Amino acid sequence: MRLVVAECSARYSGRLTAHLPLATRLLVVKADGSVLLHSDGGSYKPLNWMSPPCTMSVGEPDDEARSRGVVEVWTVQHRKSDDRLEIELHATHHDSAHDLGVDPGLIKDGVEAHLQEMLAAQIELLGDGHTLVRREYMTAIGPVDILAKDGEGGSVAVEIKRRGDIDGVEQLTRYLELMNRDPLLAPVRGVFAAQEIKPQARVLATDRGISCLVLDYDAMRGVDDVDSRLF
């Protein structure tokens, strides 16, 4: 990985045409040839970039460019499309190269998955008499996290989220709509379960006759641990 801090201007053409006026920026050249052009603010998205696979070539400025103070011209060309990024470098303030090696990558900890496991194991949290039918109950539009039956034999569909937002309620609503068309299942009641339920989501859920269940992760894990110790 090469890091350069330099005054530069850039021109991108490909899916759109754009340019960056002269300013001081961070240029990152990754091992796979990809290039990022970052400013000192904004988000994680670069001002401009070229994704791999691509090839970078360093060239000399022509006379016109040199008269504008350009010292070096980088041309980054995508290998599979005609996307092209041209960077004109003026003064360079920093330039260093580093060997980073291969990255193991991000590992997403499935808190949601864990909550699902634990709620399946502690299904009585839904209410007395509830029994588990199955986890990841498949429907035409995707798997419902948990399908259960209540004490009276009615079906209960549970959607689990770490953070209970409106989107989750919408998702559960779609499932319920579909499942209630199935005479073998209907009527299906909905339960929206999450570690934290946003007020708006609670209002929407309640309005649609969906119950809300706040899950206490630590308490549930405690119960889980006790259960494990019994074996």
Next chain:
Amino acid sequence: MRLVVAECSARYSGRLTAHLPLATRLLVVKADGSVLLHSDGGSYKPLNWMSPPCTMSVGEPDDEARSRGVVEVWTVQHRKSDDRLEIELHATHHDSAHDLGVDPGLIKDGVEAHLQEMLAAQIELLGDGHTLVRREYMTAIGPVDILAKDGEGGSVAVEIKRRGDIDGVEQLTRYLELMNRDPLLAPVRGVFAAQEIKPQARVLATDRGISCLVLDYDAMRGVDDVDSRLF
């Protein structure tokens, strides 16, 4: 902007929970406190990050962490949510800070470029006797959209926007300031041309002696088509 290349591991919790195993990575701390964690490959998206507004605090590792080789602990906390990024730094290979200043940002040439072409072809829209000098007239701070001469031989710098906002007037003002320092060009008059000019922008432009020109895209394209048919 601070650049650090270090062996590190990280843990993010917020909209999801995830972690990064120990590896050598680039850490970027931007002026607004945001943090990016990049590997030497992939795309422009960091492995992990924290968007502004957020606060970074540097701490000492506890005994357990120190025994694992942790030298420093960075805690990046989002100001408006409970999103949190914790980075454990082991060996540091590089550490440098740079003052980048404010970035003018990316300029997308979409409809704008087309308007520029058409105005260059119909330069008399600026007024009788006007002639085109060149498009994309290069200056130290970026290209002026159109440089023209009026009937009396005076220079005219034209800034073209799809939507004429205050930013565009500011940009043209910077160009004019620079160009009027060049004795070969001065005095340079400014014209702010756009499909639609916001009232505020018009007031500011007028106040600075910059003329406003509303461009009728469809009418201009009509003329363009007629021109094409002549050939």
Next chain:
DNA sequence: CGTTTCATGTCGACT
């Protein structure tokens, strides 16, 4: 400020 739509979306899973 909330809401909706766009993106050089990116990214992964599956056909």
Next chain:
DNA sequence: AGTCGACGTGAAACG
């Protein structure tokens, strides 16, 4: 390789 859907989507335009 092409398609589809989720994303820590983010970002800009709009009311």
